[in-house]
Amino acid sequence: MTLPYRSFGFQVLVGMVAGLALGVIARTMGTGPDGDLNWLATALQTVGTIFVALLKAIVPPLVFAAIVASIANLRALDNAARLAGQTLLWFAITALIAVSIGLAIGIIVQPGMGLGTAALAATQPDAVGGWLDFLKGLVPGNSLALSGSTKIAPDGTASTSLSFNILQLLVIAIAVGLATLKVGEKAEPFLAFVRSLLAVVRALLGWVIRLTPIGSAGLIGAAVATYGWDALARLSVFTGTIYLGLGIVLLIVYPTLLLAHGLKPLPFFAKAWPAIQLGFVSRSSVGTLPVTEAVTARLGVDKAYAAFAIPLASTTKMDGCASIYPALAAIFVAGFYGIPLGPLDYALIALVSVIGSAATAGLTGAVVMLTLTLSTLGLPLEGAGLLLAIDPILDMGRTAVNVAGQVLVGVVVAKREGILDEAAYYGEGALVAG
Numbered sequence: 001m002t003l004p005y006r007s008f009g010f011q012v013l014v015g016m017v018a019g020l021a022l023g024v025i026a027r028t029m030g031t032g033p034d035g036d037l038n039w040l041a042t043a044l045q046t047v048g049t050i051f052v053a054l055l056k057a058i059v060p061p062l063v064f065a066a067i068v069a070s071i072a073n074l075r076a077l078d079n080a081a082r083l084a085g086q087t088l089l090w091f092a093i094t095a096l097i098a099v100s101i102g103l104a105i106g107i108i109v110q111p112g113m114g115l116g117t118a119a120l121a122a123t124q125p126d127a128v129g130g131w132l133d134f135l136k137g138l139v140p141g142n143s144l145a146l147s148g149s150t151k152i153a154p155d156g157t158a159s160t161s162l163s164f165n166i167l168q169l170l171v172i173a174i175a176v177g178l179a180t181l182k183v184g185e186k187a188e189p190f191l192a193f194v195r196s197l198l199a200v201v202r203a204l205l206g207w208v209i210r211l212t213p214i215g216s217a218g219l220i221g222a223a224v225a226t227y228g229w230d231a232l233a234r235l236s237v238f239t240g241t242i243y244l245g246l247g248i249v250l251l252i253v254y255p256t257l258l259l260a261h262g263l264k265p266l267p268f269f270a271k272a273w274p275a276i277q278l279g280f281v282s283r284s285s286v287g288t289l290p291v292t293e294a295v296t297a298r299l300g301v302d303k304a305y306a307a308f309a310i311p312l313a314s315t316t317k318m319d320g321c322a323s324i325y326p327a328l329a330a331i332f333v334a335g336f337y338g339i340p341l342g343p344l345d346y347a348l349i350a351l352v353s354v355i356g357s358a359a360t361a362g363l364t365g366a367v368v369m370l371t372l373t374l375s376t377l378g379l380p381l382e383g384a385g386l387l388l389a390i391d392p393i394l395d396m397g398r399t400a401v402n403v404a405g406q407v408l409v410g411v412v413v414a415k416r417e418g419i420l421d422e423a424a425y426y427g428e429g430a431l432v433a434g
Helices: 008-028 039-076 080-109 133-138 166-210 212-227 230-234 236-260 265-282 288-300 304-316 320-336 342-355 367-377 384-416 424-425
Strands: 145-153 160-165
Touching: 008 265, 039 080, 039 212, 039 236, 039 288, 039 304, 080 304, 080 320, 080 342, 080 384, 145 288, 145 304, 166 288, 166 367, 212 265, 212 384, 230 288, 236 265, 236 304, 236 320, 236 384, 265 288, 265 384, 265 424, 288 304, 288 384, 304 384, 304 424, 320 342, 320 384, 342 367
Parallel strands: none
Antiparallel strands: 145 160
């Protein structure tokens, strides 16, 4: 019998509680001598930032190797084309259900109505999404999917940084994976290297995941210390509607879909919980990928299919970030600025959510998806700036639902296609992170 304190889930829970307590203490300590964060808030922020940076550092090789290997694994499946089509179809179906719930809640509650413009600062965010930018962003500018950005500091100094464009990296990986299928046996040495790279990267990510209890303490503590309860209180109705929508999808829609396919929900949540929990604290679907794939296979999904579906889902399947959140946020912004929305506007929100979710690219935050929705509707982009203060609080719940939805689609498609081991689905077994 595993002692509670040795359980990974228990350790993460302790980290979250400790982070919350430390965040409250740091908040009560006030600011530093120069008006900056005090030493405790700075320490929490540093710990959280390092944890997220470690996750982001592993993401590029993980995405490339996982997608290429997953497409190559399709050769082991007799009905590969049908499985791929069913997977994408259920991505769209669940996204449409999620965005419909978000729209329904937003229309009923109208979270932005009556909130005075003096209560919040509205500044246009740095990252802005538009359909033209989104389409151009699909085309890699170089073979490594590297992009540069320059920021001008208040004192006039400029700093340039390089980063991987995950969406472009996804396109490159899909193209390379399809090319390996076309080449056949000649690609085996390359695939052997990719599989070895994937194994090494997963081992590295496993070490990072072990730091989750410490990272979650830093992330949650920094959010509380930095934003406090004031920002949350000013946007309490909006925050409540987001978590209401997330709760309905996670606790009502997903169980209903499982029951409709003859599966009991409790085993699903019991085995998917490690991935859902890690998604909540890390705010990264891609960073959670190995755990998500492991719990999906543990639920009885054919391993070859899971190795294809989950890497693809971790970068494109976002019921929280790309469906519920932009729907409610668009209604909030429209209400905040007193702009009426009609049936066509709601239809456009649903369309953007279903086909534009790849813009979130499985990383923390959903600003690009939100601004993509606002620009499509012609709403003020400054409205996105209203919500940035509480985004870390919202992003935790959004990512947890993203991850749960990724596992769910794998289970549902496997059940529909007859490749779900129901004995394993209902059986027992522990998951060890990493």
